[in-house]
Amino acid sequence: MGCHSLEEVREHINRIDQEIIQLIAQRGTYVVQASTFKKSEDAVQAPKRVKAVITKVRTTSKSLWSKP
Numbered sequence: 404m405g406c407h408s409l410e411e412v413r414e415h416i417n418r419i420d421q422e423i424i425q426l427i428a429q430r431g432t433y434v435v436q437a438s439t440f441k442k443s444e445d446a447v448q449a450p451k452r453v454k455a456v457i458t459k460v461r462t463t464s465k466s467l468w469s470k471p
């Protein structure tokens with residue numbers, strides 16, 4: 404975790420950015436698949452699911468950042 408130079412820090416940041424991009428693209432393929440199972444506008448929007456996803460992201464994010 405501890406880096407010895409700015410270059411080293413940026414290498415890690417670049418690697419993580421690439422991983423995030425790949426994961427978001429991968430997530431996108433599942434979102435497209437989810438749409439194929441949906442039969443209504445409400446199912447497409449799935450507002451309860453959106454709230455649940457956002458809540459989970461916030462909770463996970465807070466717990467990660469609050470660690471000493």
Ligand SMILES: O=C(O)C(=O)C[C@]1(C(=O)O)C=C[C@@H](O)C=C1
Pocket residue numbers: 434437438446447448449450452453456
């Ligand atoms: O869970 C679903 O029903 C999805 O289609 C996935 C997803 C998402 O990106 O998480 C996408 C669109 C909907 O608005 C809700 C959630």
